[in-house]
Amino acid sequence: MTKTATTATTATAISAINGNILELNGVSKHFDNFTLDVSFSLPKGFIMGFIGQNGAGKTTTMKTILNMLKNDGGTISVFGEDNRLHEPEIKNRIGVVMDRPFYVEEWTVADVGKAVRVFYTNWDDDKYKTTISQFDLDSKKKVKDLSRGMKMKLMIAVALSHDADLLLLDEPTSGLDAVARNELMDILLDFMTEDKSILFSTHITSDLEKIADYITFIRDGKIVYSDTKDELLEKYGLVKGGLNILSEEQKRQIIGYKEHGFGFDGLADKEIMKLLPTTVVTEPSTLDEIVIRFNMKDSQREMKYQMIQKEAKNE
Numbered sequence: 001m002t003k004t005a006t007t008a009t010t011a012t013a014i015s016a017i018n019g020n021i022l023e024l025n026g027v028s029k030h031f032d033n034f035t036l037d038v039s040f041s042l043p044k045g046f047i048m049g050f051i052g053q054n055g056a057g058k059t060t061t062m063k064t065i066l067n068m069l070k071n072d073g074g075t076i077s078v079f080g081e082d083n084r085l086h087e088p089e090i091k092n093r094i095g096v097v098m099d100r101p102f103y104v105e106e107w108t109v110a111d112v113g114k115a116v117r118v119f120y121t122n123w124d125d126d127k128y129k130t131t132i133s134q135f136d137l138d139s140k141k142k143v144k145d146l147s148r149g150m151k152m153k154l155m156i157a158v159a160l161s162h163d164a165d166l167l168l169l170d171e172p173t174s175g176l177d178a179v180a181r182n183e184l185m186d187i188l189l190d191f192m193t194e195d196k197s198i199l200f201s202t203h204i205t206s207d208l209e210k211i212a213d214y215i216t217f218i219r220d221g222k223i224v225y226s227d228t229k230d231e232l233l234e235k236y237g238l239v240k241g242g243l244n245i246l247s248e249e250q251k252r253q254i255i256g257y258k259e260h261g262f263g264f265d266g267l268a269d270k271e272i273m274k275l276l277p278t279t280v281v282t283e284p285s286t287l288d289e290i291v292i293r294f295n296m297k298d299s300q301r302e303m304k305y306q307m308i309q310k311e312a313k314n315e
């Protein structure tokens with residue numbers, strides 16, 4: 001495993017040999033106004049970015065993997081074992097960062113290390129101390145007096161100090177400034193070897209540009225895409241052109257279709273692109289642009305379509 005995101009071909013070849021460290025098959029969870037229904041797998045030796053807007057279901061997915069929430073249906077296997085039947089062994093090998101720490105507020109940073117070490121067979125005190133100082137955390141400071149960013153750093157330090165094979169990081173960059181975010185990306189790349197893996201949830205796609213090998217994209221509790229980052233960037237491109245050159249059907253095939261001034265822009269699947277008029281300009285897309293376009297709701301696109309139809313009738 002190299003210290004940068006691998007190419008799609010390399011990722012596919014290595015995952016076929018190494019197998020999956022994490023597998024979710026038909027995992028469902030029902031709340032009053034929300035249903036999660038997801039399947040995806042994370043090959044061993046890779047970093048997967050788990051992207052979705054607020055409320056898409058990222059934390060719910062993470063919690064079901066950790067058995068903090070019971071899934072209503074489906075199966076979850078971690079290190080090849082059922083996550084419920086082998087919960088203690090599995091948790092011993094997972095480093096976790098959630099949206100807030102579960103430590104006693106009166107504990108100091110040093111106390112946290114002493115308290116959590118009993119839960120991990122491979123706890124490494126030196127590694128904890130080094131990471132704490134790398135993050136400029138004061139070991140005498142109490143949990144209750146840490147800023148949000150410092151609390152994130154504290155959780156990350158714990159997650160990195162017990163020789164975990166899998167890191168489950170739920171929005172680990174929230175509350176971190178640009179320097180600390182960059183530092184974290186480097187620390188995560190250093191952590192990686194061919195036996196380690198990371199599932200990293202975020203809605204900040206720039207975090208993933210540098211480090212993610214795979215992208216799993218969740219929207220409204222469903223997986224919209226799960227494959228290598230390179231495949232995703234190869235599959236979609238930006239399209240731009242003048243008004244009135246696309247049929248209504250073609251407009252509807254464009255993801256995040258927007259009209260402005262004299263033209264339109266949007267995202268198109270490479271197969272759709274081939275069928276567009278030659279006057280349409282095509283460009284490679286960034287990860288950020290793909291996520292933004294996918295997050296423009298179908299309903300918004302449908303509303304736009306109906307509005308155009310109505311305007312056409314009135315003309």
Ligand SMILES: Nc1ncnc2c1ncn2[C@@H]1O[C@H](COP(=O)(O)OP(=O)(O)OP(=O)(O)O)[C@@H](O)[C@H]1O
Pocket residue numbers: 031032033034052053054055056057058059060061203
């Ligand atoms: N315990 C619960 N009871 C009822 N609804 C819940 C519960 N936990 C989560 N939800 C709902 O499930 C949906 C998904 O929430 P979740 O926290 O998984 O999203 P998320 O992608 O992590 O969002 P964010 O980026 O804002 O953290 C939301 O509509 C949320 O209100």
